[in-house]
Amino acid sequence: MNAKKDAKQTFTLTDNRSGQKYELPVVSGSMGPDVIDVRRLYNDTNCFTYDPGFTSTGSCGSKITYIDGDNGVLLYRGYPVDQLADNSDFPEVCYLLLYGELPTPDQKKKFEHDITYHTMLNEQLTYFFRGFRRDAHPMAVMCGVVGALSAFYHDSTDISDPKHRMIASYRLIAKMPTIAAMAYKFSMGQPFQYPLNDLTFAENFLHMMFGTPCEEYKVSPVLSKAIDRILILHADHEQNASTSTVRLAGSSGANPFACISAGIASLWGPAHGGANEAVLNMLEEIGDAKNIPEYVDRAKKKDDPFRLMGFGHRVYKNFDPRAKVMEKICHEVLNDLKIEDEPLLDIAVELERIALEDDYFIEKKLYPNVDFYSGIIFKALGIPTSLFTVLFAVARTVGWVAQWNEMIEDPSQKIGRPRQLYIGETARKFKPLHKRI
Numbered sequence: 062m063n064a065k066k067d068a069k070q071t072f073t074l075t076d077n078r079s080g081q082k083y084e085l086p087v088v089s090g091s092m093g094p095d096v097i098d099v100r101r102l103y104n105d106t107n108c109f110t111y112d113p114g115f116t117s118t119g120s121c122g123s124k125i126t127y128i129d130g131d132n133g134v135l136l137y138r139g140y141p142v143d144q145l146a147d148n149s150d151f152p153e154v155c156y157l158l159l160y161g162e163l164p165t166p167d168q169k170k171k172f173e174h175d176i177t178y179h180t181m182l183n184e185q186l187t188y189f190f191r192g193f194r195r196d197a198h199p200m201a202v203m204c205g206v207v208g209a210l211s212a213f214y215h216d217s218t219d220i221s222d223p224k225h226r227m228i229a230s231y232r233l234i235a236k237m238p239t240i241a242a243m244a245y246k247f248s249m250g251q252p253f254q255y256p257l258n259d260l261t262f263a264e265n266f267l268h269m270m271f272g273t274p275c276e277e278y279k280v281s282p283v284l285s286k287a288i289d290r291i292l293i294l295h296a297d298h299e300q301n302a303s304t305s306t307v308r309l310a311g312s313s314g315a316n317p318f319a320c321i322s323a324g325i326a327s328l329w330g331p332a333h334g335g336a337n338e339a340v341l342n343m344l345e346e347i348g349d350a351k352n353i354p355e356y357v358d359r360a361k362k363k364d365d366p367f368r369l370m371g372f373g374h375r376v377y378k379n380f381d382p383r384a385k386v387m388e389k390i391c392h393e394v395l396n397d398l399k400i401e402d403e404p405l406l407d408i409a410v411e412l413e414r415i416a417l418e419d420d421y422f423i424e425k426k427l428y429p430n431v432d433f434y435s436g437i438i439f440k441a442l443g444i445p446t447s448l449f450t451v452l453f454a455v456a457r458t459v460g461w462v463a464q465w466n467e468m469i470e471d472p473s474q475k476i477g478r479p480r481q482l483y484i485g486e487t488a489r490k491f492k493p494l495h496k497r498i
């Protein structure tokens with residue numbers, strides 16, 4: 062990793078129990094806060110650090126994504142995400158995340174060709190889908206099917222071989238939209254739509270989702286452009302819960318398909334990627350702008366587990382730059398689709414206004430995150446609510462595989478193995494059953 066280790070920069074730790082002082086190295090990245098290197102801490106002090114939720118812990122060095130949460134900055138390989146969303150397209154961003162540079166025209170053409178020719182699934186996998194209940198949540202189907210890919214693509218599971226790793230990465234990026242669309246078609250009882258090689262990544266996804274064998278499906282350029290931009294905004298987000306899950310699973314040497322399946326499981330939670338589905342459910346539950354104050358009050362109550370979904374972020378304490386672009390896309394899509402009256406958008410706009418003026422949200426620095434507007438866009442595009450998080454997973458797959466590849470190539474990588482503060486019983490003698498009364 063390209064971190065600067067300045068011998069003069071240290072952090073002094075004093076053990077007040079013994080008066081002993083320890084010098085810990087301070088390491089600087091190319092941007093962002095320095096880190097205190099605590100790798101020798103346990104050896105030297107016989108103490109671990111304690112950091113539930115990893116709020117103060119850097120788990121790795123990475124060159125992929127940079128976030129400055131105080132200033133609302135998100136860069137992929139140095140490029141601001143809003144510039145990419147406005148000027149680039151999803152395959153180009155995939156290339157950037159995987160290889161570190163934007164592609165030349167020839168590289169882009171080849172990459173798009175290679176991804177396109179990996180979109181089809183092994184036909185045997187269609188039977189796997191049939192084993193699920195029709196009313197299964199598509200995220201449950203996705204976890205299962207993606208994990209099962211390792212049983213079908215043995216020729217790309219040798220993680221020590223860079224070629225295998227790249228083939229597996231291409232396969233995952235290419236096949237995720239196919240799997241997502243198949244999960245949807247299965248839930249609808251409609252026949253699966255095979256990918257079409259003359260369509261773009263976003264167009265193909267819409268074709269597989271909404272096309273039927275009965276008539277030609279004409280992909281709307283407005284919809285495909287919106288999907289493409291949403292994919293860009295969700296493509297990577299440094300060491301969030303699902304990415305850390307992928308890295309942790311991969312640190313044991315597990316195959317990439319199993320690791321991405323683990324990432325999908327983590328993404329599903331409502332505190333993470335599941336929030337886009339939860340936002341829409343919440344807006345529907347609020348039902349009318351006049352009910353907003355009641356929900357805002359509930360969100361502030363300590364004894365009420367209700368939270369405003371789509372608000373707050375572990376890292377962004379000013380604004381989420383993705384939410385800004387998302388809000389813009391939302392208005393564009395509704396305009397393009399000539400949806401003038403979208404009650405949920407009206408509720409969302411009013412909720413945002415009320416929350417942003419409320420002392421509780423101001424003090425705790427809670428702002429709308431990327432998921433606040435994405436649900437409304439997906440709804441306008443005709444995507445069913447249960448598929449919102451699936452779409453997030455389709456987009457995030459490239460981030461997951463880029464981070465997974467980076468981890469395997471990192472010479473300082475070790476199996477992830479946090480320690481704990483044990484607060485249970487001390488050693489005690491076994492009591493036979495007849496004496497436990």
Ligand code: ACO
Binds near residue numbers: 332361372376431
């Ligand atoms: N509504 C009301 N209060 C909130 C909210 C919210 N959405 N988010 C945080 N808070 C409060 C907490 O109750 C806590 O209050 P306290 O200090 O009095 O205990 C304080 O703000 C800090 O919150 P934490 O949960 O400690 O912050 P953390 O960084 O652990 O959580 C999270 C971040 C999970 C995103 C949280 O803000 C949340 O649950 N938001 C709603 C779910 C959501 O939108 N998730 C999507 C995140 S973006 C993504 O994953 C793509």
